[in-house]
Amino acid sequence: MLSRVADSLYWLSRYLERAEHTARLLDLTLNQALDLSPAIAGQRWQMVLASLRAPALNTINAYQLTDHLTFDLKNKDSIVSCITSARENARQIREQISSEMWEQLNQLYLTVRRADIDSIYWQPHEFYRPIKEGAHLFQGITDSIMSRGEGWHFIQLGRFIERASSTATLLDAHLRVLLKQGEQAAGGHDYLSWVALLKSCTSFEAYCQVYTADIRPERIAEFLMLNAESPRSVRFAAEAIQKSLETLVQLTGSRQAGRAQRLAGRLRATLDYAQVDEIMADNIHAYLDNIQRLCAQIHSAVQQQYITYSIETALAS
Amino acid sequence: MTQENSEKIGSSALSLPFANYQLDTAYDEMFTAAGKPRVQYEALYRRLLDLAPSELKQRQQTADVAFLNQGITFTVYGHGEGTEKIFPYDLLPRIITADEWTTLERGLTQRITALNLFLKDIYHDEKILKDGVVPRELIYSCKHYRREMRGLRVRRDIYVSVVGTDLVRVNDGQFAVLEDNLRVPSGVSYMLANRQVMKKVFPGLFGSYNVRPIDHYGQALLATLRALAPPSRPDPTIVLLTPGVFNSAYYEHTFLARQMGIELVEGRDLLVHDNVVYMRTTAGLRRVDVIYRRLDDDFIDPLAFRPDSILGVPGLFNAYRAGNVALANAIGTGIADDKALYAYVPRIIKYYLDEDPVLANVETYLLDEDAQRQHVLENLDKLVVKAVGESGGYGMLIGPHSTADQREEFKRRIIADPRNYIAQPTLALSRAACFIEGQVEARHVDLRPYILYGEQITIVPSGLTRVALRRGSLVVNSSQGGGSKDTWVLF
Known part of the structure; x- marks a missing residue:
């Protein structure tokens, strides 16, 4: 497969995952803000910014911030920017993906381009829900009709590297605020915020099935990081990344297991053999930082191994 | 074929859907005279008389949808970053005999x-x-x-x-x-796609002709x-x-x-x-x-x-x-x-090759020769002027359809750079039967066969017949409002 094509598939998938993640977070925050005092709502929005790796703001204007995170094309991480980039990548390789995949993505693009902040702000759920569904539909179509060749594995890599990294960031941002609050509020914790965290990973119901509705920080952290079955957990993503990398090595032949595979193995080991109480007792922020760093390293290793390798290394091997 | 229709073939008055079909001085691909189709077009002619206009329309729609779904498009330049368009497809085949x-x-x-x-x-x-x-x-x-x-x-x-x-x-x-x-x-690709669509839209008619595959x-x-x-x-x-x-x-x-x-x-x-x-x-x-x-x-x-x-x-x-x-x-x-x-x-x-050309050229005036240039400048309203390095119908003046301003503009350009232009007489391109808004009408066409030269020369028996869909227009380029139709070469 051409490196350019692999690269486009990877980014198309990664951008779409990012758009969906942001849509979920905004949908939930806008909904929750209804129940909160302005001060607490402001705090929630700062948490949203931290969860998206966006810089903190001095004053929060929910309307402007929603616009910025959803529609602002100057913000390359806004939902519309991400969907536009995903579509642009798909367009570059239009002949490599099925018509069904293309049409679904194109439809999603047209839907978000038609809207603006004023048309959605008072009924945001009506706007964000179709984005989540659109992304899910695209993934469903991809999984049900695309053959499991190199292309599919690059799509998997894009999706799960993005998911592992953004879930770790999200969790870290929430824990930094909520754990501190929990200490201050002595014995009580902000139930709504913890539920919001789970819901923004579409994991509230799945969590309840495992732990009942008894919301406890260490269980939430365990579920989002270490649960082996939930496709939203970091561990699940790490496993998917590792599997796809292994298959890619086989599919592309000769080359020895590279740096990306070693890093993916390390990421998996970090998660597979971890105990949540130990992590919490030690330093959970450092632990989550490490996960994010590994994701970034896997990304650049994949780029170097398959996409941007130098001529000299390619001719030498 | 119904009794009624067989009478129509014999009569000289043109029956629906041919009521608007006009013959003029240009060579007509389908008819020798009003209501008299050439031998290779007889079966097609009878079929068209048999079909209700609504059915023809429906088949045109089927064809259009097929092109749309396959995403068979081209890009037109000059409007922002280019717009994607469907290449218009004409329903009726153009038929070329074995000879x-x-x-x-x-x-x-x-x-x-x-x-x-x-x-x-x-x-x-x-x-x-x-x-x-x-x-x-x-x-x-x-x-x-x-x-x-x-x-x-x-x-x-x-x-x-x-x-x-x-x-x-x-x-x-x-x-x-x-x-x-x-x-x-x-x-x-349009030549090949046109054939695919034709076989879907007119399978019976296609099967009844002995068309060479492409x-x-x-x-x-x-x-x-x-x-x-x-x-x-x-x-x-x-x-x-x-x-x-x-x-x-x-x-x-x-x-x-x-x-x-x-x-x-x-x-x-x-x-x-x-x-x-x-x-x-x-x-x-x-x-x-x-x-x-x-x-x-x-x-x-x-x-x-x-x-x-x-x-x-x-x-x-x-x-x-x-x-x-x-x-x-x-x-x-x-x-x-x-x-x-x-x-x-x-x-x-x-x-x-020491051979006479089998296919003739169109008469061409070279504008860096004084006498020829003079003649052309005096007759711009009758001639077609083309820039030598351009293609796709860009940089072209069609004398009879031009305004005085356009002719002045070309005169200026020719004098400034005579080597860059040629002129040809306005050709009466032949006309083929096309399905236009529920009727069959005559439109000007050309033909582009594709020749491959490897170990030997191969010409796949067909070509792209391009159609100037606007009435009276002589420009067949897709970028200038042209369409295309399937081209049958018979055994």
Whole structure:
């Protein structure tokens, strides 16, 4: 497969995952803000910014911030920017993906381009829900009709590297605020915020099935990081990344297991053999930082191994 | 056929859906006289009389939907960054008899053979220039002449592997050559797609005719490209080089790559190391042996040609020069389809093959000759003026349909740069039956067959019949409101 094509598939998938993640977070925050005092709502929005790796703001204007995170094309991480980039990548390789995949993505693009902040702000759920569904539909179509060749594995890599990294960031941002609050509020914790965290990973119901509705920080952290079955957990993503990398090595032949595979193995080991109480007792922020760093390293290793390798290394091997 | 309809065929008055069908001085592909179809069109004519107009409309819709769903589009320039459009498809086939095709095949083979010999001569011994058959200035002043190609041997001495020659049928029904497209001719995907759609929309009618198949074009093209591979590369890697998604023919590039089962690459996918071309794949670098390039000479290598090209591959020309990669078509073939050189092609055929041309040329005035220029400037309202280096219907004046302002503008341009223009009489292009808004009407058409030159010359029996869909219009280019129809060559 051409490196350019692999690269486009990877980014198309990664951008779409990012758009969906942001849509979920905004949908939930806008909904929750209804129940909160302005001060607490402001705090929630700062948490949203931290969860998206966006810089903190001095004053929060929910309307402007929603616009910025959803529609602002100057913000390359806004939902519309991400969907536009995903579509642009798909367009570059239009002949490599099925018509069904293309049409679904194109439809999603047209839907978000038609809207603006004023048309959605008072009924945001009506706007964000179709984005989540659109992304899910695209993934469903991809999984049900695309053959499991190199292309599919690059799509998997894009999706799960993005998911592992953004879930770790999200969790870290929430824990930094909520754990501190929990200490201050002595014995009580902000139930709504913890539920919001789970819901923004579409994991509230799945969590309840495992732990009942008894919301406890260490269980939430365990579920989002270490649960082996939930496709939203970091561990699940790490496993998917590792599997796809292994298959890619086989599919592309000769080359020895590279740096990306070693890093993916390390990421998996970090998660597979971890105990949540130990992590919490030690330093959970450092632990989550490490996960994010590994994701970034896997990304650049994949780029170097398959996409941007130098001529000299390619001719030498 | 119903009783009622059989009466209509005999009568001279035209029956629906032919009520609006007009015959004029132009050669009519379908009729010899009102209500009298040519032999090869009789079955089609009867079928059209039988079908209710609503049914015809429905079939046109079926066809349109088929094109839409397949995404068979082209891009029109000049409006922002280009808009994608469906290429209009006309429902009714254009039918060419076996005899007519035999002549076309003979004529095209002769013409391509001679032009290819001409290219080899121009870039090596220049005998034809020394013998004064073609003026030296004409060659050296052509913007498609490539000095870099002097003395460079190309594989099998084949310069033009893929040709799309534009033919028109003039008043007496004879085919004449209007343009030789020897650089990167496009449109073959529409020829193939039109046939696919035709078989879906009119299966019965198609089956009742004995039409020569064309589905093997992809295979024939692949075999042609394979024949160009360096001899040291028995199992060559062949790729199609596209300028990218913004090119007007991008759909065709993806279509052909799929048909041949070869990789569709852009310039940034290729790199040159030690005069060898590689493509960058996830499994490492892979050597490339033959490039079917759909990119003009100018853009192919920024080191050798236009330095601002970001579409090309730096170093490609050196790899080509070293014989490590073949290009189809070769660099510098544009000299042989220069519109001014066109006037000399009959003499070129005579010179190399000692044969008279099978297919005639259209009378052409060269504007750097004083007497001819004077005549043209005085008769701009009757003539067609074309810029020699342009294609796609751009940079063209159609005298009878022009305004005084446009003629003044062209007069100015011709005087400023006479070598850059030619003039031809306004041709009465033949007219074919087309399905227009529920009726059958006559519209002007041309024909572009596709000729492949590898180990031997192959012409897939069909071509792209382009239609000027606007009433009275003579411009068939897709960028200027043209459409196309399926072209049947009978056994």
